[in-house]
Every structure is written in C-alpha cells, then in structure tokens.
C-alpha cells in the first residue's frame with residue numbers, strides 16, 4: 001500500500017492508473033478504523049480496481065467545543081488494517097496540505113436547508129466543513145466511485161445532494177451500518193464510552209427499532225412516537241438531542257402519506273455523542 005501525504009504525489013500516482021482505464025474507488029475517513037470502515041473498503045474493492053482510503057481529522061467540521069483535539073489518531077494501527085484489507089493507497093494529508101491558505105479564507109461548498117436540521121442544528125457549521133473537505137478530496141482523488149456509510153445518514157444525503165447539484169462525476173455508494181453484537185452502531189467515538197456506559201449505549205438502537213416496529217405496525221402519529229422515544233431515552237440515562245421520523249430522501253418531517261421513512265436519533269451518553277438511524281418503507 002502506498003502511503004501518500006502530498007496532493008501532487010497522489011496525482012502522480014493515480015493519473016497513470018486512470019489513463020490505463022483503472023476504476024478508482026474512494027473511502028474517506030477520519031481514521032481510528034473499525035469493522036464499519038473496513039466494510040466500506042470491501043465495497044469499494046467490489047466496484048473498483050484501485051482502492052484509495054483517506055484519513056484526515058478535518059478541523060473544519062468540528063465546532064469550537066467539540067472533540068477535534070481528543071479525536072483518536074491511530075495511524076499505524078489504521079495503516080496495518082488497510083494493508084490487511086488490500087487497500088492500494090492511503091492518503092493522509094496534513095492540515096496544512098488540506099488548507100494551505102488557512103481555514104478562514106478557504107472557499108466553501110454549502111448545501112443549504114438540509115444541513116441546518118438534525119445534526120446540523122446542534123453542530124452549526126459541521127456540514128459546511130464536511131461538504132468542503134469532501135469536495136476537495138473528490139478533486140484530489142478524482143475517483144469514479146466513493147463509498148459512505150449509512151451510519152451517518154444525514155451526511156450521506158448531504159453528499160449525494162452536493163454531488164448532484166455540482167454535477168460531480170463521482171458515483172456515491174451507500175454501505176450498510178456495521179453493528180456490535182448487541183446492536184450498537186460501530187463508531188470511532190464509542191471508545192469514549194466508559195465501561196459502565198458501554199452496555200447502556202445500545203438503548204438508542206433499541207428505541208429506533210421500537211419506533212420502527214410501531215410504524216410498521218400501522219402507527220402514523222409520528223410526533224407522539226418521537227416524544228415517547230425521547231422520554232424512554234431520558235429514562236435510560238441519556239440526554240436526547242433529537243429523535244425524529246423523516247422522509248428518507250429530503251429529510252423533511254415525515255407526513256402520513258410518505259412511503260419511505262428514516263428514523264434518526266442522536267443522544268449524549270455522558271460526554272459521548274452517539275447517532276444512529278433505521279429505515280422503514282410502508
């Protein structure tokens with residue numbers, strides 16, 4: 001596996017492969033890899049000849065009081081995991097390589113509306129940072145396809161929208177959510193959970209599953225379902241941020257006529273912010 005830090009080197013490495021007709025698959029990450037990330041790599045491998053992963057803990061998408069500094073950086077371990085998966089290129093730019101002109105004056109890519117709700121409401125500027133870095137990474141790697149996890153449902157929807165709106169010639173592939181045995185969605189942030197919190201963390205997924213069953217069973221009183229779930233989560237010692245039934249594509253509040261729905265939840269458990277979602281078609 002080639003480990004590359006500089007954009008010029010990345011281009012030099014990938015251009016001949018592209019010229020030779022190889023399909024390039026791209027998996028952007030922030031590192032501290034787990035099985036969920038590896039599934040993305042495998043999916044990229046199925047769709048492409050050359051798999052490029054990136055690891056970049058993007059300062060632009062973290063709020064001032066968020067965990068950018070403490071975010072786990074485990075490059076050696078990540079690199080070994082990627083080698084074991086047969087990843088071809090690991091691109092791990094420095095902050096300076098990504099933002100040579102500084103972050104304040106960096107040109108930004110903004111997807112409106114959809115980014116101000118749910119995670120965007122509690123993390124102002126987060127998606128602006130995500131879309132900007134993903135647009136830059138797409139221009140650096142110029143992949144044919146890029147794989148994103150359904151775990152970050154809103155992020156996936158926002159990136160699909162950006163790609164469509166800007167006619168970016170990259171196929172977006174969605175990967176299913178990898179979960180621990182008890183159902184907790186795998187996340188780099190799960191490492192923040194204490195031994196006491198970890199078994200309680202699955203309550204979010206359980207609340208989502210219960211709400212999905214209620215909807216599949218015919219209930220359409222979404223506001224009540226959301227309220228009940230928030231109460232249950234609070235009772236299990238979590239601080240709910242949001243719990244919401246939405247239209248699967250637009251992420252607008254679900255109406256009783258909508259057929260494809262997604263249920264999204266975000267909670268704080270101690271200091272850890274957990275997000276998860278489940279889909280249902282009726």
Ligand code: AMP
Pocket residue numbers: 028029030031036037039040147148149150151152175176177178179185186187188
């Ligand atoms: P991150 O490193 O957290 O920025 O995530 C990088 C990519 O991995 C994103 O597309 C995430 O949606 C995806 N991802 C993270 N956790 C999971 C998971 N448990 N299952 C599937 N994809 C995931």
